Amino acid sequence: MIILLIIVVSALVFYLLKKNYEYWEKRGVPGPKPTWFFGNLGENFMMKKSLMEVYANVYHQYKKYPFVGVFKGVSPALVVCEPEMIKEITVKSFQHFHDNDFEVDKKLDPILGRNPFVLNGQEWKTVRSQLTPGFTSGKMKWIYPLLEDTSNQLVNFISNQPKATNGEGFESKDLCAKFTLNNVANCAFGLEAKAFTNESTEFQLIAKKFFESGIIQTFFFVLAQIFPSLLKLIKIKLIPKDIEDRLANIVTQTLNYRKNNNVVRNDFLHILSQLKKTCKEYEFTDVDVTAHASGFFIDGFETSASVMSFVLHELAANGEAQAKLREEIVGHFRDNDNKLSYEGLQGLPYLDAVIQETLRLHPPLFNLGKVCTKPYTYVPKKGDKISKPVQIEKGTSVVIPLAGIHRDPEFFEEPNEFKPERFIGDNKEKIVKYSFLPFGEGPRACLGQRFGMLQVKIGVAYVVKNFRLSVNGKTKMPLEYDPFAIITTPKGGMWIDFEKIE
Numbered sequence: 001m002i003i004l005l006i007i008v009v010s011a012l013v014f015y016l017l018k019k020n021y022e023y024w025e026k027r028g029v030p031g032p033k034p035t036w037f038f039g040n041l042g043e044n045f046m047m048k049k050s051l052m053e054v055y056a057n058v059y060h061q062y063k064k065y066p067f068v069g070v071f072k073g074v075s076p077a078l079v080v081c082e083p084e085m086i087k088e089i090t091v092k093s094f095q096h097f098h099d100n101d102f103e104v105d106k107k108l109d110p111i112l113g114r115n116p117f118v119l120n121g122q123e124w125k126t127v128r129s130q131l132t133p134g135f136t137s138g139k140m141k142w143i144y145p146l147l148e149d150t151s152n153q154l155v156n157f158i159s160n161q162p163k164a165t166n167g168e169g170f171e172s173k174d175l176c177a178k179f180t181l182n183n184v185a186n187c188a189f190g191l192e193a194k195a196f197t198n199e200s201t202e203f204q205l206i207a208k209k210f211f212e213s214g215i216i217q218t219f220f221f222v223l224a225q226i227f228p229s230l231l232k233l234i235k236i237k238l239i240p241k242d243i244e245d246r247l248a249n250i251v252t253q254t255l256n257y258r259k260n261n262n263v264v265r266n267d268f269l270h271i272l273s274q275l276k277k278t279c280k281e282y283e284f285t286d287v288d289v290t291a292h293a294s295g296f297f298i299d300g301f302e303t304s305a306s307v308m309s310f311v312l313h314e315l316a317a318n319g320e321a322q323a324k325l326r327e328e329i330v331g332h333f334r335d336n337d338n339k340l341s342y343e344g345l346q347g348l349p350y351l352d353a354v355i356q357e358t359l360r361l362h363p364p365l366f367n368l369g370k371v372c373t374k375p376y377t378y379v380p381k382k383g384d385k386i387s388k389p390v391q392i393e394k395g396t397s398v399v400i401p402l403a404g405i406h407r408d409p410e411f412f413e414e415p416n417e418f419k420p421e422r423f424i425g426d427n428k429e430k431i432v433k434y435s436f437l438p439f440g441e442g443p444r445a446c447l448g449q450r451f452g453m454l455q456v457k458i459g460v461a462y463v464v465k466n467f468r469l470s471v472n473g474k475t476k477m478p479l480e481y482d483p484f485a486i487i488t489t490p491k492g493g494m495w496i497d498f499e500k501i502e
């Protein structure tokens with residue numbers, strides 16, 4: 001009897017899976033053959049390939065099509081290939097693809113659950129417009145002296161680190177994370193993280209714990225990619241309670257201090273505390289203040305550290321580009337009373353190009369995940385590789401494989417080479433729209449782009465002015481990416497030797 005039951009259940013599962021995996025074929029959408037249960041993500045689940053590589057491979061194989069059908073485990077998903085289709089999804093038909101494909105339970109994760117990145121619908125719109133004033137160019141100008149101060153600390157730190165200068169090498173991401181930790185603590189909370197000292201501050205502890213809990217987060221992130229429905233059932237808390245309590249304490253203590261001492265600081269925390277009085281749409285509570293101040297920390301710290309660490313690595317590996325950049329920066333300091341102002345920093349084209357080229361090669365978010373929020377019909381164009389209209393159903397995941405598109409030789413000649421000149425003058429104008437989007441595009445593009453670029457630019461400028469960089473032998477070249485990392489991470493790190501320029 002039991003054997004019969006097993007046979008019947010297996011046959012049913014077999015039948016349902018087979019039907020499920022015919023989903024895209026029936027709709028006339030091409031795509032790679034899925035494997036059972038894992039769909040097209042088996043290699044990632046087995047830790048053989050990163051999600052970056054998996055989707056980049058799909059992209060390169062099917063890039064002649066506007067999009068291609070894949071399966072995240074058993075769930076159908078679309079991988080978008082054509083820049084025109086990326087525009088359609090992120091801008092023109094934004095109302096049909098409004099939300100990011102990342103669900104967080106707000107009750108379980110009150111801090112992460114309030115982050116604009118995970119908010120949906122009207123709630124996202126309201127919060128996005130509340131936070132936008134914190135990122136205007138006026139605000140960036142106000143923040144700039146704080147970043148100058150941290151940049152000087154960075155130079156002093158490297159100069160006094162025997163490891164950095166004696167040939168042992170200093171790991172680039174570790175170094176840059178100290179820099180960005182100080183910046184976000186100062187700009188969002190008005191506090192010192194003291195990341196360049198041996199003092200153990202609350203921020204250092206939070207950053208450390210955040211990375212430790214990252215292992216668990218990563219596991220559930222991978223699980224969420226392959227079995228999204230399963231994760232909705234299990235409900236996992238992504239930020240540990242201890243970290244949330246510490247962040248809430250910092251915010252409460254800082255706000256109390258400011259109130260009791262009549263301190264008004266024109267920073268992100270001030271904007272948030274004002275929202276408590278002015279928000280009309282809903283009750284803006286202390287939890288909201290903590291969540292958004294912490295959001296600045298969560299979103300701004302690791303992404304920027306990642307970009308800056310890859311920039312330093314690419315410069316260390318490409319001596320000519322490094323020398324050219326140094327010439328630009330040193331020349332600017334020389335011509336401007338040994339100063340680099342906010343406006344001056346915006347006027348350094350080669351610095352900008354070096355960072356853009358690094359973002360092309362190593363975007364921290366290597367795939368963008370969107371979800372269809374309103375049914376959408378794709379109507380083929382003349383000469384289209386898709387032959388009939390395709391109905392994209394509400395709830396379908398949509399993946400934009402940034403890393404794949406950024407290394408397409410059709411858009412970027414010799415795509416694996418580091419060539420900042422692509423982002424200068426006429427060359428920059430020739431870049432096909434929507435083939436380069438490290439910060440996303442459209443209404444949901446990165447809110448912190450200005451701040452992220454600003455801190456990376458100033459940090460790199462100060463380092464390159466003061467040190468000659470070379471790749472330390474501990475770096476595994478060519479770089480390989482960690483298959484399980486949520487944001488682009490090289491295996492074994494990027495080790496750099498610094499030689500002080502007197």
Ligand code: HEM
Pocket residue numbers: 100116117118128295296297299300301303304307363364365368369437438439440441443444445446447448449451452453456
């Ligand atoms: C230089 C480093 C950074 C890179 C490369 C980066 C990249 C991105 C990308 C690709 C997205 C998704 C866009 C999309 O879905 O279309 C995003 C969203 C976001 N980023 Fe960044 N980011 C960086 C730094 C920052 C910083 C410094 C902050 C804040 C302090 C920040 C805050 C956000 C927020 C709030 C969102 C969600 C926007 C929304 O859904 O409305 N990011 N970022």
